[in-house]
Amino acid sequence: MIKKILLILAITIIVTSCGARKKSSRNVSTKLEKVKNEDRNITEDNDLKNEPIDETTKAIIIKSTEHYIAVYKNIAISEMKKYGIPASITLAQGILESGSGKGTLAVKANNHFGIKCHNWKGKAIYHDDDRRQECFRKYKSAYTSFRDHSEFLANRKRYAKLFQLDKDDYKGWAKELRRAGYATDKRYPQKLIALIERYDLSKFDEKSSKRRRNKKVDYTHIVAKGDTLYSISRKYNVTVQELQLINAIEGTELNIGQVLKINSSSKD
Numbered sequence: 001m002i003k004k005i006l007l008i009l010a011i012t013i014i015v016t017s018c019g020a021r022k023k024s025s026r027n028v029s030t031k032l033e034k035v036k037n038e039d040r041n042i043t044e045d046n047d048l049k050n051e052p053i054d055e056t057t058k059a060i061i062i063k064s065t066e067h068y069i070a071v072y073k074n075i076a077i078s079e080m081k082k083y084g085i086p087a088s089i090t091l092a093q094g095i096l097e098s099g100s101g102k103g104t105l106a107v108k109a110n111n112h113f114g115i116k117c118h119n120w121k122g123k124a125i126y127h128d129d130d131r132r133q134e135c136f137r138k139y140k141s142a143y144t145s146f147r148d149h150s151e152f153l154a155n156r157k158r159y160a161k162l163f164q165l166d167k168d169d170y171k172g173w174a175k176e177l178r179r180a181g182y183a184t185d186k187r188y189p190q191k192l193i194a195l196i197e198r199y200d201l202s203k204f205d206e207k208s209s210k211r212r213r214n215k216k217v218d219y220t221h222i223v224a225k226g227d228t229l230y231s232i233s234r235k236y237n238v239t240v241q242e243l244q245l246i247n248a249i250e251g252t253e254l255n256i257g258q259v260l261k262i263n264s265s266s267k268d
Contacts, residue, residue: 067100079146085150123137222258229244
């Protein structure tokens with residue numbers, strides 16, 4: 001009799017245990033599916049406009065530097081058209097400053113460019129940099145970070161020389177950023193240039209108007225007495241070098257009656 005009672009108790013315990021394991025397994029499965037769905041939803045949001053998320057999940061979103069470029073290239077191009085900053089420079093700075101979107105500031109504050117508070121009235125995050133626990137800007141979305149980066153450069157006098165450079169002169173931009181004080185790292189320009197060339201980011205830049213000019217030659221000028229290459233260049237708002245290039249002139253000597261080609265975009 002005792003043996004029967006013990007046998008019944010043993011069977012009851014086994015059945016109960018199996019049921020608990022199955023229930024627990026179902027709960028774990030449900031949680032995993034929920035996480036997968038959340039990851040999938042976030043990944044589809046290319047602008048990453050969600051609230052800052054944990055580092056593990058962010059690493060799933062941005063899998064590589066190539067992925068970072070694919071996600072943010074359109075924003076960089078849009079900012080270039082609006083503010084005149086080469087898309088290659090914006091992307092290279094984003095990659096370098098944010099660790100391709102995986103750095104602490106990018107993950108916890110959507111700060112892709114390492115911009116510190118500097119009279120910032122919005123939310124902030126504190127992070128060790130040149131000094132311990134420095135104040136950095138915190139953004140609602142990555143898109144907001146890209147826009148603030150554009151305005152940060154465009155609205156400060158110390159960066160004014162940048163905007164005198166062509167939009168496809170990424171080497172000039174990289175060097176001037178360092179001279180203007182954007183970064184303290186002496187090798188900052190070389191790092192940006194290396195990233196641009198490694199990932200062919202210059203393909204996203206607008207070609208400079210100076211290079212486009214040489215494709216159109218719609219006007220002519222007949223050399224008159226007293227004309228010089230310099231006086232003609234001033235009249236048509238071109239350089240002496242451009243006149244020499246377009247007309248295959250090696251020196252500066254002109255002949256009265258000589259016909260010079262002038263490109264239309266310069267004339268305008």
